[in-house]
Amino acid sequence: MEEQVDIQQIKPPTYAKGPVGWLRENLFSPWYNAILTCVALLFLYFVFKGLLTWAFTEAEWNVIPANLQLFAIGPYPRDQVYRIWICLYILSVLLGLSAGVWRGIVQRWTIVVGSILLVFLVIPFEIVQREDSHLVSIEFRFNLIWLIFESRRWLLGDVALLIGAFFLGQRITRLRPWILGGWVLSFPIIMFVLHGFGENAVQTSMWGGLLLTLILAVFGIVVSFPLGVFLALCRQSKLPAIKWVSTFYIETVRGVPLITILFMGSVLIPIFIPYFTIDQVLRMMVAITLFSAAYMAENVRGGLQAIPRGQHEAAQAVGLNYVQSMMFIVLPQALRSVIPAIVGQFIALFKDTSLVYIIGLIDLFGVAKSIITNPVWLGRHVEVYIFIALIYFSFCYAMSKASQEIEADLGVGKH
Amino acid sequence: MNENTTNDPIIICEDVHKWFDDFHVLKGITTTFKKGERAVICGPSGSGKSTFIRTINRLEEHQRGTIIVDGIELSNDLRNINLIRQEVGMVFQQFNLFPHLSNLKNITLGPMKVRKLSKRKAEEEALALLERMGIADQAYKYPSEVSGGQQQRVAIARALAMEPKIMLFDEPTSALDPEMISEVLDVMRELAHSGMTMLVVTHEMGFAREVADRVMFFDEGVVVEEAAPADFFDNPQHDRTKLFISQTLQH
Secondary structure (H helix, E strand, C coil): CHHHHHHHHCCCCCCCCHHHHHHHHHCCCCHHHHHHHHHHHHHHHHHHHHHHHHHHHHCCCCHHHHCHHHHHHCCCCHHHHHHHHHHHHHHHHHHHHHHHHHCHHHHHHHHHHHHHHHHHHHCCHHHHCCCCCCCCCHHHHHHHHHHHHHHHHHHHHHHHHHHHHHHHHHHCHHHHHHHHHHHHHHHHHHHHHHHCCHHHCCCHHHCEHHHHHHHHHHHHHHHHHHHHHHHHHHHCCCCHHHHHHHHHHHHHHHCCCHHHHHHHHHHHHHHHCCCCCCCHHHHHHHHHHHHHHHHHHHHHHHHHHCCCHHHHHHHHHHCCCHHHHHHHHHHHHHHHHCHHHHHHHHHHHHHHHHHHHHHCCEEHHHHHHHHHHCHHHCCCHHHHHHHHHHHHHHHHHHHHHHHHHHHHHHCCCCC | CCCCCCCCEEEEEEEEEEEECCEEEEEEEEEEEECCCEEEEECCCCCCHHHHHHHHCCCCCCCEEEEEECCEECCCCHHHHHHHHHHEEEECCCCCCCCCCCHHHHHHHHHHHCCCCCHHHHHHHHHHHHHHHCCHHHCCCCHHHCCHHHHHHHHHHHHHCCCCCEEEEECCCCCCCHHHHHHHHHHHHHHHHCCCEEEEECCCHHHHHHHCCEEEEEECCEEEEEECHHHHHHCCCCHHHHHHHHHHHHC
16 A cells, blocks of 8 residues: 555656756757857857848838838829728728638637738838938928828728628628628629729739739639649549549649749730730739649649548448548548648749749839839848848748648647 | 348349459359348458448449349449448448548538438437447547547447448457457447348357358358358358358357
8 A cells, every 4th residue: 555655656757947957958968069059159149140230230221111002012003092902991801700700710810910900000111211311302202101191091991890890790600601702702803993994994014012912822822722622633533534634734734834834824825816815914823823733733632642542432331422522521631631731832822923023024023123223222122122021921921820720720630 | 030030132142243353352142131131241351251241332343243232233323322322331340430520520421411411400310329329428529539449339320320221340340459349249239139231241250149140151252151140150061161160269
């Protein structure tokens, strides 16, 4: 009996605790780790010293606030900017409603978006605008301040709509199918609002900046995903014709650089089909989507192959037909197991949209290029590149983070 | 013959052949199962016993001969296959539960998508089945969160939820730890007494002796011997059968 009591009183072994203990254990434990730590610290010191010194003394950041609108929408006509706000309002209402109805992950991300908007609402861009930027004319600066003020007014409305829709969504959960339909419809509606018609029409050649980047990326992601799943299923088909066509497509597209596909869309299609013109931006949207779909298909196929045969058999034995067993049994498991690869493809696509700069579209990267070549901002290219790098990074990091949360939500690796 | 067995044939197999590439797995199986009959199929591994019951709901295609299940001939006609799969439930050695769905949803999926039941009705039935299996408290867990014996009982409930006329069991206890075998066998015993037509591939000779109406012994793609369990175990006719029985009963 005594022994039993003893066993129950044994405590787990204790390890060094507190920050000092942690440091000793992880950074300085054997002597060679201590040396490595010191070398690394020295390296970081020199890198960051240079970077921070440059960022706070030499860099002239006023190029960013002065061109904020250019970064955002490129050459889109300034008197038509209200249309972009209408689009943002549509998206905010949908996002707010979705957050209210679905909660969970959607709600968390809506809060993130809302917080970012709130931050924009209070950041005083005007003050960042330095006094010594004498190259900017008084008139231009006045206009700028006016534009910023106007933007705030719209932004305020946007935040209000987002919050309002959120509370509305919480009340009325029956809205689900309507919200889904709204999301599907939102894309064509937004394209229509941005383009307009008649004498106020804004040709897509005037679309630019982050706006264009997002249009290309969102369309590419949303369409290439189902297309990729479809291609993957076709490649697994037992019917040889379907299998071969799909395999041929995937291998051909994967064997060609994106840039050639963009050039084909830009240069060759107007030559091959001279009877009518297809809009340049639309051609690029389709080119990026078709390119990405081939990679997506291979990612999905990897997931499909990992599903044990017993799952197909069990689905058949329960009486599910092919479509049902794919929809409810095979694809949910296959897709969730390849989320990292799929999101990796999304991220690659987002960054690849910058290649449309080469065929003359003025996306975020194109805007950066055009600002640098402007004599007014001569020599400010590092600041501009760092700024757009941060924008690309924020979107890609958000996608990566969201995918991790979705994985946790779906219980990947748990069941 | 048990009290539920009738004289109506429900599965008729005529000269069923099956090849895996050049390997002749089934070499002309001819047999008839009656409604309510409980048949245990045994034999060494590779003898074709699993392949045989898998041809009955067409998880394997037979290449010669005919199989008629409940009046429907198995052919390449997809509609026939889907009709038969609704009448024939199957339980697998490895359970093959859907890991991304809760136990309850594993059971309700078929009834909702194939029998077109409402979600409420399907869940009602599923909970009743889980109760019958003795695991009502596991309904909202995922398959990976319950024991092997419980998973296999969920799998049995999933098959029963389609209200099949015939149940196929493909070595249902072979992947289980010894102490979990009996909980699955209890459920199968209960099912047998309810009058279900059952074809069970198993090495559980105690179960065969107690529950079966007929024991079939497969070897190298043919039925070597079939008899009522008492005759089969106590008075086997063929040398191959005698050897098999002595080997299985030894341990």
